[in-house]
Amino acid sequence: MPAAEPVGLPATAISAPDEAASDLQGAALAAPAPAAVAQPAVAAWLRLLRSEMRLMLSRRRNQAGLGVLAAIPIVMAIAVKIADPSNQHQGESFLASIVGNGFFVALAALVVEIGLFLPLAIAMLSGDAVAGEAQIGTLRGLLVVPVPRTRLLATKYVALVLGSFLGVLVVAVAGLVAGGALFGLHPVATLSGTTLALPVALWRLLLVVLYVTAFLAALSALGLFVSTLTEQPLGATVAVALISTTMWILDSIPQLGWLHPWLLVDKQVALADMLRDPIYWPTMRLGLLTDLAYVVVFLLAAWARFADKDVSG
Amino acid sequence: MTPALATAGLTKRFGAQTAVDGIDLDVPAGAVYGFLGPNGSGKTTTIRMALGLIRPTAGTVTLLGRPMPGDLGEVLPRVGALVEGPAFHPYLSGRANLERLDAADRFADPRTARRRIDAALDRVGLLHAAAKRYRAYSLGMRQRLGIAAALLMPREMLVLDEPTNGLDPQGTREVRQLIASLGAEGVTILVSSHLLSEVEQICTHLGVMRTGTLVAQGRADELRASRQATVRLATPDVAAAAGVMERMGLSDVATADQSVTAVLGDVASEDVVAALVGAGVAVRELVVNRARLEDLFIELTGEGFDAGR
Known part of the structure; x- marks a missing residue:
C-alpha cells in the first residue's frame, strides 16, 4: 500500500457548508484498503450462484412463467375429466391413459410442454442472462467488482440449468398433484406390459425430469451463446425460441431424415422409453450424447465470444 | 511514486471512428483527479479501458501499478467504480442491488455484508430508502446508490464517471463534499x-479531453496559475488611470467608457491602488479577476462544455 501523498488541496477546495458535510460523513470510511483477503473459493462462488438464483426467482415475470408451466398439466387434467367419457380410450398416448391413472398427467404434460413452453422459458431466462444485464448496464457493474468473465459465464450457465430443472420439476409435480386429485395415483402399467409399483414409477418420473432437464441444459448453452451476441434480451429470446421451434419442425419432416441425428430435439420424445420394463436406454443414450455435444460446442462458443467482448452497454 | 493510474498511447477505434487517440493519462496516488471534457470527448471510453471493460486498440493501462486488463483480478478489488451512470436491477430494492454486487465480490466477507451495505447506504444518505425498489428512485438517488456500490469495500482508488450528472445543486454539493472527504x-x-x-x-x-485527445493535464493550481490575473478599474479618469497602469508595467491596458482593464502580471493589486490614488485618479471600484479555469477550458476545448449536446 503506497503511503498517501499529502494532498495539496487548493485553498478553495473545501467550500461546501458544514450542514451538507454532516449528512455524509457519519458512516464507515473507505480508508485505504488493508490487504484484501479472498473468501474460500467454493463458498464465494456459491454465494454468487445464490444471488443469481434469487435474481431469477424474484422476478415477477419468471414467477408468472412458472405458473404457466404448472397450469398446463392442471388444464389437461381438468379437460380430460370433464370430457365426454365416450371419447376416451382413443389411441395409445399418455393422454388416453390419464383416465385410468393420474400419474400420466405428469408425463403427458412434459411431452406437451417440451415442444414449446419449456424451450420458451429457457429462451427467456437465457435472454436475461447476459443480454439482459448488458442492456440495463448491470453487466459492467459485475465485471468491475470484479467477477472474472469465465466465472460469470459459468455461474450464469449453472443458474440456467438449475432454472431448467426447477421448471421441469414444477410441470411434473403439478401434473402429479392435478392427476392425483382428479384420477388418483395407481401402480403404472408400462409400455412393455408389466406394472410398476407407484414408488418405482415415481423414481422413473424423476429420471424423466432429469432427461428433460438435460435437453434444456443443452438448449441453455445455445441460449447463453446467443445472449452474448446482443444487448437486446428480447432479440436473444426470440432467436432461441425460433431455433428451438425450427428444430422441432425440421425433426417432423421425414424427408430430412439425414438431418435428424444432428438436431437437439430429435431424441427427446424418447423419454417414454423410461416407462419400458426394463428401461430402454439406447435412444436416450444417443439423446444425452447429443445434449452433451451441444453443451460443449455452445459453451465454448459463448466463452470465446464473451471473454474478449467489449462491454459498452 | 507509482501513479495510481497511468496510460501510454491509449487508443480506441470503433470502426473508422477514433474515440480515444493516444492519450497518456497520469493520475498520481492520493490525487483527486478531475477528468474533464465535453460529452463525447472520450472520457467514458478511457475509463472503460482503464477498468478492463473494453480492449484498447493500442497502448497500455497501468492501474495501481499493475497492467490492465492482465491483472484485472488482483487490481479491481482495490478499486471502486461507477461507470457511465448508475445501473441496477429496477425491480430490486436499493439494498438488494448492493447485496447482489457484494455477493459477486470474492473478497467480500458475507458475515459483514449487512454492516458494510448499511454503512455505504448511510454514507450516501440513502439508508432511509434502502427498501425501496430501484425503479422508484429519483435520478439523484440512483447516482448516490451507484457511489454506494463503489464504497462497499475499503478502496485504494475510486473511479467515478459523471457522479453529479442529473443531480440538483444540493445533491451536487453533497456528492462533491463526499468526494472531498474520501x-x-x-x-x-x-x-x-x-x-x-x-x-x-x-x-x-x-x-x-477534447475529441479523443488529452489537451491539458497537471496540478490544478499550476493550470490555474498558467492564466494571469486581470484587473478592472471603474473610474471617471480613464486616460490618467491607463497612463498610471502602463507606467507600472501592466500589459494589455484597454480603456472603455468609465473603466480600464489590464493584465496584472506580477504587480500587486494594492500597489496599483496606491499608485492610482497617488496620481489623483478617482478610484470607484477595482476588481481583480483571478484566473478562471473555465476560461482556460473553453480555450482548450475550443467550445463551451455543453457544446455538441
Whole structure:
C-alpha cells in the first residue's frame, strides 16, 4: 500500500457548508484498503450462484412463467375429466391413459410442454442472462467488482440449468398433484406390459425430469451463446425460441431424415422409453450424447465470444 | 511514486471512428483527479479501458501499478467504480442491488455484508430508502446508490464517471463534499465530468479531453496559475488611470467608457491602488479577476462544455 501523498488541496477546495458535510460523513470510511483477503473459493462462488438464483426467482415475470408451466398439466387434467367419457380410450398416448391413472398427467404434460413452453422459458431466462444485464448496464457493474468473465459465464450457465430443472420439476409435480386429485395415483402399467409399483414409477418420473432437464441444459448453452451476441434480451429470446421451434419442425419432416441425428430435439420424445420394463436406454443414450455435444460446442462458443467482448452497454 | 493510474498511447477505434487517440493519462496516488471534457470527448471510453471493460486498440493501462486488463483480478478489488451512470436491477430494492454486487465480490466477507451495505447506504444518505425498489428512485438517488456500490469495500482508488450528472445543486454539493472527504482520507479519486464547475473546487489535479485527445493535464493550481490575473478599474479618469497602469508595467491596458482593464502580471493589486490614488485618479471600484479555469477550458476545448449536446 503506497503511503498517501499529502494532498495539496487548493485553498478553495473545501467550500461546501458544514450542514451538507454532516449528512455524509457519519458512516464507515473507505480508508485505504488493508490487504484484501479472498473468501474460500467454493463458498464465494456459491454465494454468487445464490444471488443469481434469487435474481431469477424474484422476478415477477419468471414467477408468472412458472405458473404457466404448472397450469398446463392442471388444464389437461381438468379437460380430460370433464370430457365426454365416450371419447376416451382413443389411441395409445399418455393422454388416453390419464383416465385410468393420474400419474400420466405428469408425463403427458412434459411431452406437451417440451415442444414449446419449456424451450420458451429457457429462451427467456437465457435472454436475461447476459443480454439482459448488458442492456440495463448491470453487466459492467459485475465485471468491475470484479467477477472474472469465465466465472460469470459459468455461474450464469449453472443458474440456467438449475432454472431448467426447477421448471421441469414444477410441470411434473403439478401434473402429479392435478392427476392425483382428479384420477388418483395407481401402480403404472408400462409400455412393455408389466406394472410398476407407484414408488418405482415415481423414481422413473424423476429420471424423466432429469432427461428433460438435460435437453434444456443443452438448449441453455445455445441460449447463453446467443445472449452474448446482443444487448437486446428480447432479440436473444426470440432467436432461441425460433431455433428451438425450427428444430422441432425440421425433426417432423421425414424427408430430412439425414438431418435428424444432428438436431437437439430429435431424441427427446424418447423419454417414454423410461416407462419400458426394463428401461430402454439406447435412444436416450444417443439423446444425452447429443445434449452433451451441444453443451460443449455452445459453451465454448459463448466463452470465446464473451471473454474478449467489449462491454459498452 | 507509482501513479495510481497511468496510460501510454491509449487508443480506441470503433470502426473508422477514433474515440480515444493516444492519450497518456497520469493520475498520481492520493490525487483527486478531475477528468474533464465535453460529452463525447472520450472520457467514458478511457475509463472503460482503464477498468478492463473494453480492449484498447493500442497502448497500455497501468492501474495501481499493475497492467490492465492482465491483472484485472488482483487490481479491481482495490478499486471502486461507477461507470457511465448508475445501473441496477429496477425491480430490486436499493439494498438488494448492493447485496447482489457484494455477493459477486470474492473478497467480500458475507458475515459483514449487512454492516458494510448499511454503512455505504448511510454514507450516501440513502439508508432511509434502502427498501425501496430501484425503479422508484429519483435520478439523484440512483447516482448516490451507484457511489454506494463503489464504497462497499475499503478502496485504494475510486473511479467515478459523471457522479453529479442529473443531480440538483444540493445533491451536487453533497456528492462533491463526499468526494472531498474520501480524498482527504487518502483515497485516490478519478472523477469525470463535462461540467468543470461541478468538480473544479475539489480537484488537486485536472485532465482535459477534447475529441479523443488529452489537451491539458497537471496540478490544478499550476493550470490555474498558467492564466494571469486581470484587473478592472471603474473610474471617471480613464486616460490618467491607463497612463498610471502602463507606467507600472501592466500589459494589455484597454480603456472603455468609465473603466480600464489590464493584465496584472506580477504587480500587486494594492500597489496599483496606491499608485492610482497617488496620481489623483478617482478610484470607484477595482476588481481583480483571478484566473478562471473555465476560461482556460473553453480555450482548450475550443467550445463551451455543453457544446455538441
